[in-house]
Amino acid sequence: MDKLRRHCERRLRHMALPDPFDLGELCQAVSARRGRPLHVRRIPGPPARTRPCGIWIATDDDDWIFVDQDTSPLHRQHIVLHELAHMICGHDAAALPENDLIGRLFPDLSPAMVRTVLSRASYQSEQEREAELLASLILTKPQRAAAVMPVLDMSEAEARILRRAGLALGMDP
Amino acid sequence: MTLSTIAVTVLWIAVLTQFPSQRRAPIRRAVWLTMLLLAAIGTLDLTAIGARLDTAAGLPNAADLTQHVLGIVAATLARYCAVAIFGTEQQRARWSAARTTAVAAFTVICLTGLFAISPARTQPTDIALYADFPMQYAAHPEVLAYWAIFAVYLGTTFVIIARLAWRYGRTAGRSPLGGGLRLLAAGMVAGLTYLGYGTAVVAAHAAGIQGPFIRTAPGIIQALFGALIVLVAAGGVLPATQHWPVARQIGLYRSLRTLYPLWAGLYQAVPGIALDPVPGWTDRIDPRDLRMRLYRRVIEIRDGYLALNPVDVPGIEATVRAAAGRRPLSAADAAMVAAATRLELARRAELRGEARAGSGDPRAYREFVAGADLDSEVRLLRVVATNWPTISRAAETIERSSS
Numbered sequence: 001m002d003k004l005r006r007h008c009e010r011r012l013r014h015m016a017l018p019d020p021f022d023l024g025e026l027c028q029a030v031s032a033r034r035g036r037p038l039h040v041r042r043i044p045g046p047p048a049r050t051r052p053c054g055i056w057i058a059t060d061d062d063d064w065i066f067v068d069q070d071t072s073p074l075h076r077q078h079i080v081l082h083e084l085a086h087m088i089c090g091h092d093a094a095a096l097p098e099n100d101l102i103g104r105l106f107p108d109l110s111p112a113m114v115r116t117v118l119s120r121a122s123y124q125s126e127q128e129r130e131a132e133l134l135a136s137l138i139l140t141k142p143q144r145a146a147a148v149m150p151v152l153d154m155s156e157a158e159a160r161i162l163r164r165a166g167l168a169l170g171m172d173p
Numbered sequence: 174m175t176l177s178t179i180a181v182t183v184l185w186i187a188v189l190t191q192f193p194s195q196r197r198a199p200i201r202r203a204v205w206l207t208m209l210l211l212a213a214i215g216t217l218d219l220t221a222i223g224a225r226l227d228t229a230a231g232l233p234n235a236a237d238l239t240q241h242v243l244g245i246v247a248a249t250l251a252r253y254c255a256v257a258i259f260g261t262e263q264q265r266a267r268w269s270a271a272r273t274t275a276v277a278a279f280t281v282i283c284l285t286g287l288f289a290i291s292p293a294r295t296q297p298t299d300i301a302l303y304a305d306f307p308m309q310y311a312a313h314p315e316v317l318a319y320w321a322i323f324a325v326y327l328g329t330t331f332v333i334i335a336r337l338a339w340r341y342g343r344t345a346g347r348s349p350l351g352g353g354l355r356l357l358a359a360g361m362v363a364g365l366t367y368l369g370y371g372t373a374v375v376a377a378h379a380a381g382i383q384g385p386f387i388r389t390a391p392g393i394i395q396a397l398f399g400a401l402i403v404l405v406a407a408g409g410v411l412p413a414t415q416h417w418p419v420a421r422q423i424g425l426y427r428s429l430r431t432l433y434p435l436w437a438g439l440y441q442a443v444p445g446i447a448l449d450p451v452p453g454w455t456d457r458i459d460p461r462d463l464r465m466r467l468y469r470r471v472i473e474i475r476d477g478y479l480a481l482n483p484v485d486v487p488g489i490e491a492t493v494r495a496a497a498g499r500r501p502l503s504a505a506d507a508a509m510v511a512a513a514t515r516l517e518l519a520r521r522a523e524l525r526g527e528a529r530a531g532s533g534d535p536r537a538y539r540e541f542v543a544g545a546d547l548d549s550e551v552r553l554l555r556v557v558a559t560n561w562p563t564i565s566r567a568a569e570t571i572e573r574s575s576s
Contacts, residue, residue, distance in 0.1 A: 001449045053479050068479060074550050075475040122445045132448050139547075140468045157261075158344050164258045165341060166350050168200045170191055170413030 001133075004126075008134045015088070017138065023077055030084050037062045040080055042069040044106070052119035054079035056086055057106075063087065081135035082120050089134065091127045092116055180399035180406075181215035187406035188212045191413065200257050203250055208409050210247035214240045215402045218395075220300055233297035234306040238288050241323050242281050248330040249277040259337045280326050287319040304394040305371070311378035320375045324368045331368070335361035338408075347552060349415045356408030360401050367397035415548075425463035428551045429456070431558045432470050439477030442523040446476040471550045481519035482528050486571055489514060496567035497560075506556055510564055513557045517568045 018025040031038035036058075043051065043066045053068040053075075065083045067076050123129045188208050217223050223236030256268045288294060291313055293306040303309040307320040335358045342354030374390045414420045433456055440447055448469060451459075456466075486492075493511045494502065502510055522528050557564070 053476065071475055071479055072550055072553075074546060075472060075479075078472050123448050124445075129448065136448075136465060136468055136472065140465045158341070161259055161341060162345050162350060164200065165345075165354060166412055167198055168204045168254060168258050169350065169353055169409060169411075170201065171350065171415070 001129075004129060004133055005137075008130060008137055011089070011134065012137050012141075015138075017141075021139070021141075023080060026084060027080070030087050031063070034063065034087060038065070039063070040065045040067065042067060054083050054120035056083040056116070056118045058116035078135055078139060079120055081138055082131050083118070085131035085134040085138075086118050086127065089127070089130055091118060091131065175219075175395075177215070177219055177395055177399050180402040181212065181219060184208065184212045184215055184402050184406040187410045190410060200254065203254050203257070204409065207247050207250045207254060208405065210243050210250070211402060211405060214243050214247065215398075217243075218398065227297070233295065234288070234293045237293075237298070237306045238285070241284055244323070245277055245280050245284070245326055248327050249273060251330055251334055255334050255337055259341065280322060283322055284319055287315045287322075291315045291319065300391075302391065304374075304391040308371070308374050308378055308390065311375045312381070317375065317379055320372065324372050328365060328368050331361040331364045334358070335365065348548070350412045353408045353411035356404050356411060358408075360404030360408055363397055363400040363404055367394065367401055370394060370397060422460075422463060425467050426460065428555060429463060429467045429470060431555050432467075432474065432551070434561065435554060435558050436470050436474050436477075438520060439474055439481075442520045443477045443480045446473040446480065448473070467551065468547055471547060471554060474554060475550075477520075478516050481516055481523060483515040483519040486515060486518065489567070489571070492570055493563065493567045496563045496570060498563075500563070502560070502563075506560070509553065509556060510560050510567075513560070514564050514567045514571070517564050518571060521568060521572065 016029070018029070027038050027040065039062060041064065043053075043055065045051070051068070053071065055064075055066040057064045057066070065080055067079045069076070071079075118127070118131075120128070120132075123132055188205070191205050191208065217226060217236045217240045223240075226236040226239065227233055252273065253268070253270075256264055260268065291306075291310055293310050293316065296310075298306045298309050307316050307323075310316040311320070338354045338361065339358035342351050342358055345351030345354060370390075371394055374387065374394070377387060415424060433453065437453065440450065444450075489511050490507060493507060493514055497507075497510070519528065
């Protein structure tokens with residue numbers, strides 16, 4: 001794991017990440033680099049124990065990231081980053097081992113259109129561990145770690161006011 | 174060292190520790206300048222310093238007058254801060270620097286003019302008996318008017334800030350920012366008490382009333398002013414402490430340890446959640462890489478919850494409230510603890526190999542959503558961890574009743 005971590009940190013040093021971090025901007029940058037539209041959508045259907053919480057499907061023309069919505073915004077952000085990390089690392093699942101899963105979740109999607117499928121379900125493969133570690137490192141970099149607003153049960157206007165109060169009282173923006 | 178000296182020292186420490194970050198934004202500069210003025214007022218309130226200023230100026234009560242003028246300036250800055258932080262777009266657009274400055278300047282001119290025509294300009298105050306010159310010369314109408322103007326200007330500011338800081342302190346919840354805002358609100362209440370008590374003393378002097386109420390007044394007024402200063406200093410510094418390296422590391426370590434049992438329970442049921450599992454003793458003694466480890470802990474707990482298959486349990490809220498016993502839960506915490514109990518039941522079923530196939534009860538997840546940042550996630554999961562005995566008791570009760 002230490003070797004993989006050093007490898008991911010080296011990769012991270014050469015990445016131009018939005019600062020302050022913005023997931024939408026990173027999605028646009030990855031999309032531009034790959035020269036293909038990138039879409040982020042929710043995984044259809046109710047939560048189920050056999051369902052992965054994130055999936056990346058690459059068709060001939062587009063990239064699609066599907067995320068489980070039944071979790072927190074931070075977790076959702078991490079799941080999207082995990083799938084983006086696969087793209088950044090150039091991972092490829094040409095053998096499409098998860099075709100069965102895709103058939104169940106997206107019955108209308110023709111298998112002939114799909115080039116790559118990767119789902120975030122376990123860390124058994126080196127590719128999964130690398131994507132997971134890179135996603136974690138991106139979100140724990142000190143300069144991206146200061147979005148410290150507690151947003152339990154509050155409106156956007158209240159959150160804005162508390163951001164200003166935090167800034168006024170010495171917290172980082 | 175007297176109480177006042179300790180209070181002023183605390184405030185100066187707060188002002189100096191905030192200095193490195195005060196240049197970044199106008200609002201931060203304004204808050205810092207307000208605290209600096211408060212520290213200067215507190216310093217002038219110290220007997221030795223105040224007496225030296227009076228002697229240097231050749232004017233009895235110059236220190237008191239300076240304190241009051243600085244108080245008006247600090248209150249004006251504090252009002253600007255309140256509008257800039259808590260005001261709506263329209264309120265911030267309507268706020269006029271020229272009008273506010275004009276009102277403050279007029280108030281200062283009135284105070285200075287009334288002081289100039291009062292006996293306090295030529296006669297010193299007996300500091301053994303009186304905290305401030307308005308208390309000694311309250312029988313003179315110009316001094317009474319002086320105190321009334323001063324108390325109304327400051328009192329209005331204290332009420333505005335106390336109301337806003339308390340409201341948003343509650344909204345921010347159990348966080349350093351929430352705690353800081355609530356301390357500021359408490360400081361404003363101490364300030365209002367100081368003004369109210371001071372006004373009562375001035376009125377009593379004006380009416381010629383004597384007695385224990387008057388004799389103990391200087392000490393009480395000093396204590397209230399000290400409380401105002403200490404609470405404002407603590408409230409002004411608390412939110413920033415989470416960026417102090419040592420405080421931050423201690424906070425991260427405590428959160429990491431608090432969440433360990435929650436993570437370990439889920440890891441036992443769903444081993445696949447761990448990217449790099451560590452035994453409990455390593456987790457306890459290793460002080461390195463705390464932020465990354467805490468982030469992973471939160472993500473893995475969330476992964477564990479998503480991998481479970483919670484089911485709906487009718488009446489679970491009542492069971493949770495009964496399990497909480499003498500520690501009543503707030504409405505928000507009760508919903509969260511009920512959701513965590515659903516998930517705990519699913520975890521136990523998973524451990525017994527009895528996990529149900531199919532879809533889970535979405536409420537177990539939706540009641541359980543925190544903010545978009547690590548701090549609010551940690552805060553939410555710490556509520557679950559600290560209510561673990563309740564969750565465990567509720568889960569056992571439900572399991573017993575269904576078996």
